[in-house]
Amino acid sequence: MCHCVPLKRFQRTQGLVPTAADGNMATEFHNLQELRHSASLANKVFIQRDYSEGTTCRFQTKFPSELESRIERTLFEDTVKTLNNYYAEAEKIGGQSYLEGCLACSTAYLIFLCMETRYEKVLKKIAKYIQEQNEKIYAPRGLLITDPIERGMRVIEISIYEDRGSSDSSSGSSSVSGSTAR
Amino acid sequence: MMKNCEYQQIDPRALSVSPSSAQNHTEKKVQRSRRKWEVFPGKNRFFCDGRIILARQSGVLPLTLGLIVVTCGLFFAFDCPFLVEHLTVFIPVIGGVLCVFVLISLLRTSFTDPGILPRATPDEAADIEKQIDTSGSSTYRPPPRTKEILINQQVVKLKYCFTCKMFRPPRTSHCSLCDNCVERFDHHCPWVGNCVGKRNYRFFYSFIISLSFLTSFIFGCVITHITLRSQEGKNLVQAIQESPASVVELVICFFSIWSIMGLSGFHTYLVASNLTTNEDIKGSWSSKRCAEDSGNPYSYNSIITNCCATLCGPMPPSLIDRRGFLSFDEAIPAASEMELPRFAAKNDAHMCTQSTKDVLERVVHSFDFHGLCPPGTPKTTPLGLEVSSMAAPSTEHSPSAGCSGQHALQPVAAPCPPFSRSSKRRDSLHSINPAFRLASPSPPLSRTTWILDDATNMGFISLP
Numbered sequence: 001m002c003h004c005v006p007l008k009r010f011q012r013t014q015g016l017v018p019t020a021a022d023g024n025m026a027t028e029f030h031n032l033q034e035l036r037h038s039a040s041l042a043n044k045v046f047i048q049r050d051y052s053e054g055t056t057c058r059f060q061t062k063f064p065s066e067l068e069s070r071i072e073r074t075l076f077e078d079t080v081k082t083l084n085n086y087y088a089e090a091e092k093i094g095g096q097s098y099l100e101g102c103l104a105c106s107t108a109y110l111i112f113l114c115m116e117t118r119y120e121k122v123l124k125k126i127a128k129y130i131q132e133q134n135e136k137i138y139a140p141r142g143l144l145i146t147d148p149i150e151r152g153m154r155v156i157e158i159s160i161y162e163d164r165g166s167s168d169s170s171s172g173s174s175s176v177s178g179s180t181a182r
Numbered sequence: 183m184m185k186n187c188e189y190q191q192i193d194p195r196a197l198s199v200s201p202s203s204a205q206n207h208t209e210k211k212v213q214r215s216r217r218k219w220e221v222f223p224g225k226n227r228f229f230c231d232g233r234i235i236l237a238r239q240s241g242v243l244p245l246t247l248g249l250i251v252v253t254c255g256l257f258f259a260f261d262c263p264f265l266v267e268h269l270t271v272f273i274p275v276i277g278g279v280l281c282v283f284v285l286i287s288l289l290r291t292s293f294t295d296p297g298i299l300p301r302a303t304p305d306e307a308a309d310i311e312k313q314i315d316t317s318g319s320s321t322y323r324p325p326p327r328t329k330e331i332l333i334n335q336q337v338v339k340l341k342y343c344f345t346c347k348m349f350r351p352p353r354t355s356h357c358s359l360c361d362n363c364v365e366r367f368d369h370h371c372p373w374v375g376n377c378v379g380k381r382n383y384r385f386f387y388s389f390i391i392s393l394s395f396l397t398s399f400i401f402g403c404v405i406t407h408i409t410l411r412s413q414e415g416k417n418l419v420q421a422i423q424e425s426p427a428s429v430v431e432l433v434i435c436f437f438s439i440w441s442i443m444g445l446s447g448f449h450t451y452l453v454a455s456n457l458t459t460n461e462d463i464k465g466s467w468s469s470k471r472c473a474e475d476s477g478n479p480y481s482y483n484s485i486i487t488n489c490c491a492t493l494c495g496p497m498p499p500s501l502i503d504r505r506g507f508l509s510f511d512e513a514i515p516a517a518s519e520m521e522l523p524r525f526a527a528k529n530d531a532h533m534c535t536q537s538t539k540d541v542l543e544r545v546v547h548s549f550d551f552h553g554l555c556p557p558g559t560p561k562t563t564p565l566g567l568e569v570s571s572m573a574a575p576s577t578e579h580s581p582s583a584g585c586s587g588q589h590a591l592q593p594v595a596a597p598c599p600p601f602s603r604s605s606k607r608r609d610s611l612h613s614i615n616p617a618f619r620l621a622s623p624s625p626p627l628s629r630t631t632w633i634l635d636d637a638t639n640m641g642f643i644s645l646p
Contacts, residue, residue, distance in 0.1 A: 044305050051331050051338075054480055055352055055366070091498075093491050101384075101494025108286040109385060117497045152300040152501045154348060 040162055047080065047156040057087040059148070059156050066160060071141050079133055079145070080156070083126065090122035123149060219504035223301060224362040232504035234293045237360045241372030243292055250288070250393075253434050254281045257400050260427040261407045268410055273403060280396040287389035288374060295500040296379030297365035299346065299354060307347035314342075334479040353480070355460055365498075368452075369459040378459075381500065384493045387449055394439070394446045401435040404428045456481040456488040 045066050050058040061080045063073045100118060104111050130147050138145055138158075146157040219232035227236045254277070262274040302310070314327070327342035329349050340349045343356050346363045350356070355367035357377045366380035378386045408428055411421035422429055452462060457478060461467060467478040482488050 044309070046306055046309050049351065051333050051352055054333055091496055093487075093495050097496045098490055098494045100496070101490075104497070105384070105388060105493075108283050109290050109388075110286065112497065117499075119496045119499055123499060149499070149501070150503075151303065151306065154299070154302070154351070155306060157303075157306070 041159055042162040043160045045158045045160065047158065049154060056091050057148075057153055058084050064158075067143070067158065070143055070160065071138070075137055079137070082129065083148075083156070086122055086126045086129065090119045215507040217504065218502070218506045218508055221508065222502065222504070224298065225360050226298075226362070228504065235295050235376075235504065236292060237370070237376050239359065239372075240375040243373065243375035246288065246373045247285075249434060249438075250281070250284060250396075253400060253431055254396075256427040256431050257403065260425055261400075261403055261431070264407055264411070264425070265403060269406070277396075277399060277403070280392060280399060283392045284389060284396050287385050287392055290385040291371075291374045291378065291382050291389050292376045294376075294382040294385060295502060295504070296377040296383075297367075297381040297498070298360075298377075298379075298500075298502050299348075299351070299363040299365060300502050301345070301363075302347040310342075310348060336477065336479040338479065353458065353461070366458060367460050381498060387453065387493060390442060390446045390449060394442045397435045397438045397442055400431060401439060404431050404435070408432075453489050453492045454485045456492060 043066060045064045047059050047064070050060045052058075059080050061077050061084075063076055067076060096118065127147055127149075130145055134145055142161040144159040144161070146159070148154070148156050151157055217232050219228040219235075222228070225238035227238060227240075228234065229236070257277060258274060262277070265273045327344075329340040329342075330337055331340060331352075332338070333352060338352050340352065342348070343350050343363055345356060345361065348363075350363055351365065353366045354363050356363045357367065357370050359370050360377055362377070364377045364379035366383065368378040368383055368386075370377045371386070374386065374389070376382070407425065408418070408421050411424060412418045416424075449459075452459065455478065457467070461478075482491060
């Protein structure tokens with residue numbers, strides 16, 4: 001049922017080698033796979049939607065306090081702003097969207113069955129961007145961003161991982177203290 | 183680098199998974215994997231393996247379809263031959279085009295996801311609970327479970343949805359018939375058997391507009407038909423006797439025209455002012471200020487822009503991902519019906535009285551539990567890794583399934599059998615909520631327990 005494998009041996013079988021990356025956190029996590037298997041989830045931060053401009057998809061750029069020790073503010077804000085720009089591009093009401101809408105209406109909306117909408121194209125770009133950000137910036141810091149589309153476009157979920165070297169009890173307590181430090 | 187070499191329980195499946203083969207690996211498990219629509223918590227029905235979504239009660243959709251098909255059939259069979267002879271061949275052509283358009287719009291409206299919001303994941307719900315609790319430190323405490331935000335310099339109140347465990351985005355409403363939160367909720371239409379929301383409003387609008395044209399067209403043609411017949415030296419009664427089907431059509435069209443045209447006019451007004459039926463009925467924006475035309479913060483203040491934005495705007499994607507595969511952690515061993523009694527589903531008051539300390543306790547325990555359970559196999563998503571990593575099976579469900587304990591078709595112990603080392607650990611979780619009754623790894627469950635907060639998702643269902 002359960003196989004107990006020493007961590008180092010596991011890493012060797014996976015062919016994972018710790019690398020020195022920038023940042024002062026779990027620098028050995030240069031691989032998302034490694035992160036998943038080697039670290040324990042300590043906390044999750046949710047970036048909520050920003051409705052100040054209506055119902056278009058925007059996320060708040062406010063820097064959450066739980067991430068203060070994990071990542072630089074500018075990097076985080078850049079990520080969220082880029083995501084917001086992508087979503088704005090997807091939901092832009094302009095010439096192209098009107099054309100798409102009129103074409104769809106004239107074909108009794110059957111064209112949606114064969115054609116990918118502009119929104120879907122942008123969503124693919126977003127997924128790629130998030131994966132790239134995760135690999136380059138967030139995973140080396142022990143963080144992981146979940147694509148908002150998997151959370152119903154309600155939140156950007158950022159998972160904070162602790163190195164499994166720190167004991168379970170401390171990761172448990174850090175999650176509690178992290179949550180109360182709002 | 184590594185601080186220690188700690189022995190861990192590692193799932194043998196996980197060892198064989200590498201990032202490149204993650205996709206293939208999950209696809210190979212098609213036989214065992216189930217799709218997310220199968221565990222969808224709302225009251226919807228799915229066909230064609232999740233491609234088609236319909237409300238639980240199809241309402242009078244068959245009647246609507248029947249009326250349209252019968253009327254058009256009678257028209258083509260009995261009126262068209264006469265009119266083609268006496269007038270022009272374009273009459274059946276126009277009729278045919280309109281009929282096809284109406285039927286396609288109707289089917290699109292009925293079978294499209296109206297903009298259902300997936301329910302909040304347990305972690306999200308717990309996070310929101312914490313925020314609600316800690317924000318009540320000022321002297322004035324707003325009523326619980328509402329949040330005020332500013333939209334275009336106007337104050338809008340967001341309500342908390344007890345079923346979906348989240349603050350509803352603006353213009354979102356919870357449909358009790360479908361048991362889902364729907365974005366830009368207009369109304370639940372029994373005639374189309376589905377909610378009308380953000381994603382299918384344009385189909386609904388084109389349906390009623392084209393239906394108005396169709397009914398007027400048929401009405402006009404039938405009147406012309408009978409008039410022409412009675413002009414050929416016969417009186418009216420004789421003409422009707424020769425073509426009795428026309429009377430049937432007349433009656434149907436006559437009654438339809440009033441209602442459909444009225445509805446079309448009403449919805450044209452709504453589209454032009456960027457309102458929903460829901461907002462209009464509740465008077466959310468109308469009576470607020472007398473000085474302004476409308477206090478509607480979503481309006482672009484231009485009829486054309488409003489129309490274009492509503493009808494020709496970009497088509498948002500479906501958020502519930504019906505055809506995605508559940509990750510292994512959420513895979514359900516026993517197939518069971520989706521419609522199960524949910525005792526406390528309506529007990530919103532119960533939700534209020536739930537102690538937040540319980541929530542926090544459970545969240546902490548669930549995080550500890552994560553430590554015991556390494557993640558399972560990744561899902562078929564680009565970032566499937568992080569989902570399965572947090573899916574310590576006991577607490578996480580895919581967002582679209584939002585199974586958080588309601589129709590959780592998994593016995594409590596099943597989530598983590600290969601991982602959990604000690605049932606003792608599980609029991610400690612269960613002891614938190616006395617509503618649980620854990621008998622065995624695959625208990626024959628005899629009742630449903632609605633667990634309102636899903637930080638620990640222990641949902642039981644009654645298996646047949």
